[in-house]
Amino acid sequence: MRAALYAPGLGYYAAGATKLGERGDFVTAPEMSSFFGAALADIFAPMNAKSTLELGAGSGKLARDFLGASPSTGKYNILDISADLRERQQAILACHVVNWLDALPEKIAGLVLANEVLDAVPCEIVRFSNEHYEQARVCAANGIFEWSWQPLLTGPLLHAAKHRIPPIEGYTSEINLEAEALVATLAERLTDGVLCFIDYGFPRREYYVTDRSSGTLACHYQHRVHFDPLMLVGLQDITSHVDFTAMAEAAVDGGASVIGYTTQAQFLLRAGLLQRFESTAFVNEGDRVRALGAIQKLLSPTEMGELFKVLIVGKGSAIDALAHLADIDQSYRL
Ligand SMILES: C[S@@+](CC[C@H](N)C(=O)[O-])C[C@H]1O[C@@H](n2cnc3c(N)ncnc32)[C@H](O)[C@@H]1O
DSSP states (O other): OHHHHHSTTTSTTTSOOOOBSTTSSBOOHHHHOHHHHHHHHHHTGGGOOSEEEEESOTTSHHHHHHHHHOTTOOEEEEEOSOHHHHHHHHHHTTTSOEEEOSSOOSSEEEEEEEESOGGGSOOEEEEEETTEEEEEEEEEETTEEEEEEEEOOSSHHHHHHHHHSOOOTTOEEEEOHHHHHHHHHHHHHEEEEEEEEEEEEEOHHHHTOTTOTTOOOEEEETTEEESOTTSSTTTSEEEOOEEHHHHHHHHHHTTOEEEEEEEHHHHHHHTTHHHHHHTOOOSSHHHHHHHHHHHHHHHOTTTTTTTEEEEEEEETHHHHHTGGGGGGOOGGGO
16 A cells, blocks of 8 residues: 555655646545535634644645635644655645645644545554454565465564454454554644644544455445455555544554544534624625535534544643533544
């Protein structure tokens, strides 16, 4: 997954395909509606963050909308693993003051945003077979990619598998230790501030249910979804759903506290998305209807509203500044 997505010059995120938006392979919330980035600016405004760090900024659209809605915001930094997307971000954000970082800062204060980043972090696939756990590997034989399964005998992946993957013959799913390590590192480096992760996924007890016996790994190519990552290698996105319990545990291991966990719909409604929409003067009725259609997708339980979740963790004074989120908190589900 790492090579297919990030190998320099060849991986999906490292090479020149359009990726995001209608002409690409998938559409994310910021691509769908400018109200998304504005809602994030609104909900985190009480923090008065002196600095915002966006991880994996894609086309730069979220940054543009966030800065447009909150022009007096402090510094805006972006860290993106993709050099190709960084160039596009620099073009779209040419009128804004934004810094691009090459590595995570040793100390982080303020707000960290990551929309649909954790799902793009390379995961492992594990299955239970013949009374033991095994890990999926990919090998190339005669120029063709093939699966090969390797017994898991020891190590953190086996430990996680024993606690998460049901011991049902053939049950296959993902474990993303790298995403957990990223969240733990962010939490460790956070001195005073908030980390906000928005992504599709579930709490652990809903993730590894008996019925979801072939996992969540999916590929996106030209707005079609399929489940064979060995096809179109380097030309398609590969993702897995996020185990939000694992991410919350990683953040707590890094010394942060969970401020809130909720659905995207609850979060955006609490952020005043509908009020912003109602107070917007549209140029014509067509624009208003298109904007409403996008909002419907962001909020609807059958589209992104329930599948997408928001996890907010923090340290220090930022926790009190976001006390108003308590009424939408569903962290008991984690
Ligand atoms: C699915 S895209 C989402 C883009 C954008 N946030 C949006 O919502 O439109 C995933 C983004 O995360 C970036 N990415 C993946 N792993 C990353 C990491 N470890 N650090 C920073 N960026 C990362 C990719 O290059 C890409 O920009």
